[in-house]
Amino acid sequence: xxxxxxxxxxxxxxxxxxxxxxxxxxxxxxxxxxxxxxxxxxxxxxxxxxxxxxxxxxxxxxxxxxxxxxxxxxxxxxxxxxxxxxxxxxxxxxxxxxxxxxxxxxxxxxxxxxxxxxxxxxxxxxxxxxxxxxxxxxxxxxxxxxxxxxxxxxxxxxxxxxxxxxxxxxxxxxxxxxxxxxxxxxxxxxxxxxxxxxxxxxxxxxxxxxxxxxxxxxxxxxxxxxxxxxxxxxxxxxxxxxxxxxxxxxxxxxxxxxxxxxxxxxxxxxxxxxxxxxxxxxxxxxxxxxxxxxxxxxxxxxxxxxxxxxxxxxxxxxxxxxxxxxxxxxxxxxxxxxxxxxxxxxxxxxxxx
Amino acid sequence: xxxxxxxxxxxxxxxxxxxxxxxxxxxxxxxxxxxxxxxxxxxxxxxxxxxxxxxxxxxxxxxxxxxxxxxxxxxxxxxxxxxxxxxxxxxxxxxxxxxxxxxxxxxxxxxxxxxxxxxxxxxxxxxxxxxxxxxxxxxxxxxxxxxxxxxxxxxxxxxxxxxxxxxxxxxxxxxxxxxxxxxxxxxxxxxxxxxxxxxxxxxxxxxxxxxxxxxxxxxxxxxxxxxxxxxxxxxxxxxxxxxxxxxxxxxxxxxxxxxx
Numbered sequence: 059x060x061x062x063x064x065x066x067x068x069x070x071x072x073x074x075x076x077x078x079x080x081x082x083x084x085x086x087x088x089x090x091x092x093x094x095x096x097x098x099x100x101x102x103x104x105x106x107x108x109x110x111x112x113x114x115x116x117x118x119x120x121x122x123x124x125x126x127x128x129x130x131x132x133x134x135x136x137x138x139x140x141x142x143x144x145x146x147x148x149x150x151x152x153x154x155x156x157x158x159x160x161x162x163x164x165x166x167x168x169x170x171x172x173x174x175x176x177x178x179x180x181x182x183x184x185x186x187x188x189x190x191x192x193x194x195x196x197x198x199x200x201x202x203x204x205x206x207x208x209x210x211x212x213x214x215x216x217x218x219x220x221x222x223x224x225x226x227x228x229x230x231x232x233x234x235x236x237x238x239x240x241x242x243x244x245x246x247x248x249x250x251x252x253x254x255x256x257x258x259x260x261x262x263x264x265x266x267x268x269x270x271x272x273x274x275x276x277x278x279x280x281x282x283x284x285x286x287x288x289x290x291x292x293x294x295x296x297x298x299x300x301x302x303x304x305x306x307x308x309x310x311x312x313x314x315x316x317x318x319x320x321x322x323x324x325x326x327x328x329x330x331x332x333x334x335x336x337x338x339x340x341x342x343x344x345x346x347x348x349x350x351x352x353x354x355x356x357x358x359x360x361x362x363x364x365x366x367x368x369x370x371x372x373x374x375x376x377x378x379x380x381x382x383x384x385x386x387x388x389x390x391x392x393x394x395x396x397x398x399x400x401x402x403x404x405x406x407x408x409x410x411x
Numbered sequence: 412x413x414x415x416x417x418x419x420x421x422x423x424x425x426x427x428x429x430x431x432x433x434x435x436x437x438x439x440x441x442x443x444x445x446x447x448x449x450x451x452x453x454x455x456x457x458x459x460x461x462x463x464x465x466x467x468x469x470x471x472x473x474x475x476x477x478x479x480x481x482x483x484x485x486x487x488x489x490x491x492x493x494x495x496x497x498x499x500x501x502x503x504x505x506x507x508x509x510x511x512x513x514x515x516x517x518x519x520x521x522x523x524x525x526x527x528x529x530x531x532x533x534x535x536x537x538x539x540x541x542x543x544x545x546x547x548x549x550x551x552x553x554x555x556x557x558x559x560x561x562x563x564x565x566x567x568x569x570x571x572x573x574x575x576x577x578x579x580x581x582x583x584x585x586x587x588x589x590x591x592x593x594x595x596x597x598x599x600x601x602x603x604x605x606x607x608x609x610x611x612x613x614x615x616x617x618x619x620x621x622x623x624x625x626x627x628x629x630x631x632x633x634x635x636x637x638x639x640x641x642x643x644x645x646x647x648x649x650x651x652x653x654x655x656x657x658x659x660x661x662x663x664x665x666x667x668x669x670x671x
Contacts, residue, residue, distance in 0.1 A: 254520060254529060270486055274518060
């Protein structure tokens with residue numbers, strides 16, 4: 059059965075959902091343990107990462123593997139701005155931090171915005187040369203760019219404090235900041251994808267030559283998608299740094315990129331709601347599997363706790379998931395209220411059509 | 412020359428040692444239905460790629476209603492008013508029929524409407540979206556695909572995919588339409604429908620059309636003038652009648668024997 063809802067109903071329902079999530083967050087902030095709050099924060103940040111990577115990889119079809127690099131730029135930029143001056147003097151032991159960062163300290167929100175803009179600016183600079191390539195070559199080039207950023211971070215002592223990393227970052231990120239930014243990211247990217255620009259981006263993914271023939275400036279649209287994606291990666295990086303309070307170049311290896319790529323592919327390459335689901339499942343699932351790393355018993359067989367076991371199990375689960383859902387949980391479709399209600403009415407009639 | 416919309420002067424394109432298009436000179440009149448035929452590998456599609464900016468000519472000049480097309484990018488050429496279809500259908504297969512037509516109007520966007528005006532839903536962006544949807548639905552209605560608007564493009568039968576590709580090209584509001592083997596793979600029934608369709612859209616949208624086609628029934632049935640190419644060179648030009656009895660054409664197609 060087809061369920062049809064008016065635009066107004068859908069907006070109202072969406073607002074109710076947002077308020078419900080907001081209420082849950084307020085509740086969690088007051089009642090839940092620090093551990094649960096941390097997981098919820100990570101979930102929001104992973105949603106930002108996954109949705110922004112999906113815009114580049116899934117919607118526009120640019121197979122970029124440089125996300126960790128943009129996250130690193132966002133993280134370092136924001137930390138340089140928010141770290142208290144005293145902390146900076148203590149941290150930068152080998153070389154003092156370059157001016158003007160040795161004297162300034164900004165509030166959180168402007169720092170996050172500047173971090174996003176820095177990542178976006180970098181995205182703009184690297185987009186031009188790397189988008190001359192296509193497919194696998196582009197993937198390799200962006201992977202290399204991401205690693206380059208990490209290696210620069212490892213050696214630019216007066217900016218990033220090199221391999222020592224930065225500690226004592228004020229923990230500004232809380233549930234409200236992270237989820238508000240997740241909401242902004244999702245709203246921004248969803249309205250972009252649904253607009254004329256979004257259709258152009260999808261057209262580029264489907265067929266570059268036909269897109270050109272339809273009057274779409276493929277290059278400038280790809281750059282736009284890349285810049286928007288790296289802006290939100292930078293924002294996510296800033297939030298992340300102010301959540302875990304310590305960063306060093308090792309936090310931004312390409313495994314970070316692949317972690318996000320897993321979320322995106324798990325949810326469905328090209329589906330925004332899929333990316334949100336993928337990020338949520340991945341974040342919670344990884345924590346849930348921690349029980350495997352402490353000794354446990356199934357029936358009468360005793361399992362010793364093996365550190366790292368959860369990654370093995372996660373890999374198996376992912377392989378099984380990808381075997382049965384080759385295009386990810388959502389494929390390329392999006393969750394909608396219609397889908398929800400038609401499912402609901404089907405359940406009510408006992409599965410009869 | 413007045414009334415000429417497209418003019419090609421000594422256009423040459425080489426790929427390594429191969430001259431795909433060799434000093435091609437020709438023109439298209441306003442509102443004309445022009446046929447372009449020739450054996451496989453004669454350079455017909457290359458000529459389309461040169462006109463639409465996919466390739467740049469090595470020599471010669473392409474003029475389109477006062478604009479020089481040499482060196483323009485494909486999207487710029489499309490914006491000037493040249494649209495095309497492809498020999499092997501190139502639809503945006505994972506998008507709906509309606510979206511396929513809507514996306515072709517993205518090029519009508521004025522540069523003042525940036526990405527941000529769409530994200531923040533400014534009135535002018537919303538107005539643009541409404542207009543695009545309205546125009547697309549109107550266009551689909553005209554070509555008889557409106558009832559399939561929400562289907563995926565890849566779900567359409569072959570003949571309708573060809574039709575949708577033409578509709579998508581029309582959505583860019585061209586003055587000149589290039590059709591690359593529109594009847595390829597069609598059965599006789601579909602082919603005769605296509606012939607009517609091409610004539611109808613020419614009149615309805617005030618187009619000039621160039622058709623590449625191997626099906627002589629189509630070419631002889633609808634074209635007012637025909638260019639014949641062989642090995643990159645223009646070997647003959649004339650009305651369908653003249654072409655049918657041109658010995659050079661017969662030789663290029665059939666060797667020495669006379670058939671047609």
